[in-house]
Amino acid sequence: MPPLIQNILNSLVYDPQQPLLFHSTFFLFFFIVVLLFYPLVVNKVKVRTWYLMLASLYFYYKTSGSFIILLIITSLINFGLGALIYRAKSKAGKRFYLILSIVWNLGSLGYFKYTNFVISTVNQIFDGQLPLYDIVLPVGISFFTFQTWSYTLDIYFGKLEPLKSFVDFTFFVSFFPQLVAGPIVRASYFIPQIHKKLSLDKDTIAKALVLIFSGLLKKGVIADYLSINFVDRIFENPALFSGVENLLGVYAYALQIYCDFSGYSDIAIGLAALLGFSLPVNFITPYRATSVTDFWRRWHISLSTWLRDYLYIPLGGNRKGKPRQYLNLMITMLLGGLWHGASWNFVFWGGIHGIALVLDKMILKLKIMQTKVMKFVGVIVTFHFVCFGWIFFRSPDFSVAWLILKRIFTDFHGNIFFQWISQYHICAALILLGYIFHWMPEAYNNNLEKFFRKCPLVLQSLLLAFLIWVLFQFRSAAIQPFIYFQF
Numbered sequence: 001m002p003p004l005i006q007n008i009l010n011s012l013v014y015d016p017q018q019p020l021l022f023h024s025t026f027f028l029f030f031f032i033v034v035l036l037f038y039p040l041v042v043n044k045v046k047v048r049t050w051y052l053m054l055a056s057l058y059f060y061y062k063t064s065g066s067f068i069i070l071l072i073i074t075s076l077i078n079f080g081l082g083a084l085i086y087r088a089k090s091k092a093g094k095r096f097y098l099i100l101s102i103v104w105n106l107g108s109l110g111y112f113k114y115t116n117f118v119i120s121t122v123n124q125i126f127d128g129q130l131p132l133y134d135i136v137l138p139v140g141i142s143f144f145t146f147q148t149w150s151y152t153l154d155i156y157f158g159k160l161e162p163l164k165s166f167v168d169f170t171f172f173v174s175f176f177p178q179l180v181a182g183p184i185v186r187a188s189y190f191i192p193q194i195h196k197k198l199s200l201d202k203d204t205i206a207k208a209l210v211l212i213f214s215g216l217l218k219k220g221v222i223a224d225y226l227s228i229n230f231v232d233r234i235f236e237n238p239a240l241f242s243g244v245e246n247l248l249g250v251y252a253y254a255l256q257i258y259c260d261f262s263g264y265s266d267i268a269i270g271l272a273a274l275l276g277f278s279l280p281v282n283f284i285t286p287y288r289a290t291s292v293t294d295f296w297r298r299w300h301i302s303l304s305t306w307l308r309d310y311l312y313i314p315l316g317g318n319r320k321g322k323p324r325q326y327l328n329l330m331i332t333m334l335l336g337g338l339w340h341g342a343s344w345n346f347v348f349w350g351g352i353h354g355i356a357l358v359l360d361k362m363i364l365k366l367k368i369m370q371t372k373v374m375k376f377v378g379v380i381v382t383f384h385f386v387c388f389g390w391i392f393f394r395s396p397d398f399s400v401a402w403l404i405l406k407r408i409f410t411d412f413h414g415n416i417f418f419q420w421i422s423q424y425h426i427c428a429a430l431i432l433l434g435y436i437f438h439w440m441p442e443a444y445n446n447n448l449e450k451f452f453r454k455c456p457l458v459l460q461s462l463l464l465a466f467l468i469w470v471l472f473q474f475r476s477a478a479i480q481p482f483i484y485f486q487f
Contacts, residue, residue: 019063019139030059031271042276045195049171052275059176060140067138070108071174077104078148079169082155082162094156101152109145112137117342140180142339144173146306151187153310160188168194177271181264183282183302190277198276208273213463215266218259222434226256230427235394238404243412245420246404252427253394254387255434258286261300287386287438290378291364292356295386303339307332325361330354340393345401349392356385 021027034055041047061068081104084097116132123130151169154160163169172190173179234241234249241249265282272279282302289295296304312332318325330351337350395401421428455463 021063026062030062035274038275042198046167048198049165049167049194052176053167053171053174056171056174056176056179060174060179063180064139067136067141070138070141071144072170074104074108074144074148075170075173076166077101078152079163079166082152082169085152085155086162098152098156101149105145105149109141111135112141114338114342121344143181143184144179146184146303147187148173150184150306150310154186154188160191163191175272175277177268177275177277178279181261181268183265183268183280184306185279185302186306189280193277200274200276204273208270211266211270211273215263215268215270218263218266220263222430223256223260223263226252226427226430227260230424231256231394234404235396235400238400238407241407242416243408243410244414244417246407247412248420248431250387250391250404250408252431254287254383254390255431255438257390257394258283258438259434285438285442287383287435288379289382289386290375291360291382292353292385293360293364294378295382296353296357303336307336311335322361326358329357329361333357343397345392345395345398348398349389352389352392 034052037051038048041051057068057071060071064071078101081097081101085094085101088094088097112135115135119130119132122128151160151172155162163172168191171194172185172187175185175190178185231249231253234246235253238246238249262283269279269281280302282300284298284301286295286298289298312328315328315331316324317328331354333350333354334347335350337346337348337353340346340349391404392398392401395404
């Protein structure tokens with residue numbers, strides 16, 4: 001077989017060393033092929049659904065290999081249990097099938113994500129020697145598990161009728177733009193779109209392209225460059241750097257994780273829009289938040305609202321008095337922290353956000369907190385509290401997190417700030433530009449979209465070519481996976 005054909009065939013097969021990513025060359029060709037044939041099927045609902053479902057399953061195969069079997073089994077079980085919940089005559093019967101859904105979803109998530117965490121914790125507490133298992137975490141399991149779970153929950157709470165077609169349900173679960181890192185799309189939000197007539201206008205295309213371009217810049221330029229050239233160095237060995245460099249590393253990581261995750265969400269929403277589907281907004285300038293409560297209305301909105309509606313409110317929400325409300329907040333945030341990763345660092349991170357939300361409930365109703373001055377102070381305090389939390393979120397263990405804090409507060413050496421700028425001038429420029437654009441008024445973003453919409457096709461193509469050139473200039477030796485792939 002000719003080497004060229006062999007290379008092409010090899011590229012079509014899953015490679016664990018090079019999983020399929022949005023900002024990879026292969027994905028560009030994959031999406032172009034999907035779009036190329038899409039006009040032939042877009043107005044034929046059943047054919048369109050089969051077409052996008054098969055494309056999505058192939059996307060997940062290229063991302064996770066044999067774990068596509070887990071995705072299909074999870075879809076099949078929740079599809080069947082959703083029908084059984086709906087048909088059950090009694091409340092007890094509905095609850096029984098819902099419990100089965102919870103057991104499967106939490107059981108599969110728990111096995112892959114938390115087995116070794118539980119074993120390690122038991123070993124630490126009892127000084128044991130239980131062996132750890134060689135378990136590979138399927139990409140995006142937390143996301144598609146929550147999506148399938150939302151289906152059975154929505155049916156149980158009477159918000160949704162079960163689908164009659166397993167193909168439709170599998171398409172909902174596997175829709176490739178948001179499959180591996182969100183946004184978490186609820187069944188009641190996405191399923192009604194499956195059978196609607198799809199149409200694209202110039203405004204939608206312009207908005208989608210702006211989202212895709214901004215997402216690629218956030219991820220491929222800002223997030224990846226800061227990660228490789230500065231952030232990773234700080235968190236791998238903070239003792240080698242002064243306090244001011246550690247602090248700048250924390251600021252850089254706050255920008256990196258925002259650009260990485262919101263960049264993925266922007267690309268996902270833009271890609272879905274080009275296919276005629278709507279995905280929910282996942283980020284609204286979170287570092288402009290005036291309180292931690294406001295931060296969680298702006299950060300990873302699809303997760304925070306999922307936890308609110310399916311965990312916090314069923315626990316009682318704010319309906320059973322203040323002490324119970326505060327307990328419910330803490331439980332929700334502790335579990336939200338654990339959702340992000342199998343580590344006590346994440347539990348601690350969730351816990352401090354839970355405490356901050358409780359404090360917010362106590363003080364935000366005070367009149368003094370509603371003044372413009374206090375809101376300005378609130379933005380600064382909230383941002384630095386969130387950065388404090390990111391230290392534990394990013395650090396491999398508590399010792400590294402405490403060392404970073406120790407360096408910041410006891411060995412600051414602010415006099416080397418300008419020396420740092422001379423050595424890391426590109427990082428400094430990206431941090432500055434990243435935060436400027438983040439705090440820029442929304443009107444500027446709207447004007448950019450309007451400008452792009454009015455641009456002729458030739459200019460749009462030139463801007464795309466320029467973006468690709470910029471991405472290649474900043475591209476590292478190996479394409480960096482999205483941070484939230486691990487969750």
